Amino acid sequence: EADIYQTPRYLVIGTGKKITLECSQTMGHDKMYWYQQDPGMELHLIHYSYGVNSTEKGDLSSESTVSRIRTEHFPLTLESARPSHTSQYLCASSAGTTISLEQYFGPGTRLTVT
Amino acid sequence: EDQVTQSPEALRLQEGESSSLNCSYTVSGLRGLFWYRQDPGKGPEFLFTLYSAGEEKEKERLKATLTKKESFLHITAPKPEDSATYLCAVRIPGTGNQFYFGTGTSLTVIP
Numbered sequence: 001e002a003d004i005y006q007t008p009r010y011l012v013i014g015t016g017k018k019i020t021l022e023c024s025q026t027m028g029h030d031k032m033y034w035y036q037q038d039p040g041m042e043l044h045l046i047h048y049s050y051g052v053n054s055t056e057k058g059d060l061s062s063e064s065t066v067s068r069i070r071t072e073h074f075p076l077t078l079e080s081a082r083p084s085h086t087s088q089y090l091c092a093s094s095a096g097t098t099i100s101l102e103q104y105f106g107p108g109t110r111l112t113v114t
Numbered sequence: 115e116d117q118v119t120q121s122p123e124a125l126r127l128q129e130g131e132s133s134s135l136n137c138s139y140t141v142s143g144l145r146g147l148f149w150y151r152q153d154p155g156k157g158p159e160f161l162f163t164l165y166s167a168g169e170e171k172e173k174e175r176l177k178a179t180l181t182k183k184e185s186f187l188h189i190t191a192p193k194p195e196d197s198a199t200y201l202c203a204v205r206i207p208g209t210g211n212q213f214y215f216g217t218g219t220s221l222t223v224i225p
Contacts, residue, residue: 004157006157031211040123040217041217042118042214042215042216042217042218043158043201043203043215045212045213048212050211058212090157090158091157092157094211096211101146101148101163101205101211102148102160102163103148103158103160103213104160105150105157105158105159106157107155107156107157108155108156108157110155
């Protein structure tokens with residue numbers, strides 16, 4: 001079983017609030033990712049990191065930011081939540097080596113912005 | 115344009131009724147195709163990685179195969195606990211470790 005954790009699991013928050021979604025992994029993986037998933041839709045990459053102090057935006061335009069100060073920790077922050085941010089947010093990590101490309105996902109955070 | 119397409123969108127099977135899920139891709143120069151299982155309200159769980167045409171991987175009642183244009187996930191004698199959404203992903207060429215995901219096949223196995 002993969003050791004990747006996300007908190008909170010569920011969050012209901014009002015418009016304009018600042019929120020941070022937490023993601024931690026204990027596998028020592030260098031590569032970490034944030035995806036957004038809506039019902040019946042494919043996963044969209046919103047941020048990724050290939051190591052400490054390395055972060056990049058993915059293919060989905062996002063008003064969120066991320067940081068990677070420690071290998072095991074990859075939090076995602078929304079400075080001002082809007083109803084359009086309502087979605088499922090999935091964190092993943094990967095060793096990303098030639099023989100181990102697969103990603104391991106956390107349980108997700110279901111965010112509702114009212 | 116590179117993309118991943120999964121079919122069918124939904125599949126209902128009787129317990130013990132074998133079937134296959136399809137994942138077709140148009141990525142040029144495949145560098146890995148991945149199958150995941152996702153239960154409601156949870157993150158995807160890794161199942162298989164396939165790298166080259168002709169490769170096959172098996173796990174319990176599941177068997178994944180790969181051709182130059184598509185992959186199949188064969189489910190033999192499914193049980194109700196196999197009910198889940200099955201996702202396919204391919205590695206994006208030219209990226210370090212990024213993926214295109216399909217929209218998944220929702221499988222329901224009826225007792």
